[in-house]
Amino acid sequence: MSTRTITGNLAADAEVVPAGSINITKLRVIENTGEYRGGKYVEHPDATTHFVEAKFELGENAAATLHKGDAVIVAGREHTSSWGPEGNKTYGRVVEADHIGVDLSRQVAQVRRVTREDNGQ
Secondary structure (H helix, E strand, O other), rough: EEEEEEEEEOOOOEEEEOOHHHHHHEEEEEOEEEEOOOEEEEEEEOOOOEEEEEHHHHHHHHHHHOOOOOOEEEEEEEEEEEEOOOOOOOOEEEEEEEEEEEOOOOOOOOOOOOOOOOOOO
């Protein structure tokens, strides 16, 4: 797995799904990408969709905080995953988030510390 940092906007509200004895928070981050050509930045015509998964407190806090359209920064380990029925599988890159934050260059946020009691510990 390689480490990635991505920035973009949430395509939808977070989805919390049970996975055995834990919950996984799933996010879709849309990133507008581009490159420099001849000294000028040229945007790619299609945005890149990143699938992000967060577990434990990180996932709980992301689901409670973030909403569709929010600008985010995600850092984590990236790997290829597949889903769907045999013979018709879809493959995509998934970032297992280690850190998720709001992009303060594009919005403001109000921070509230979470205590162990808030997390039921």
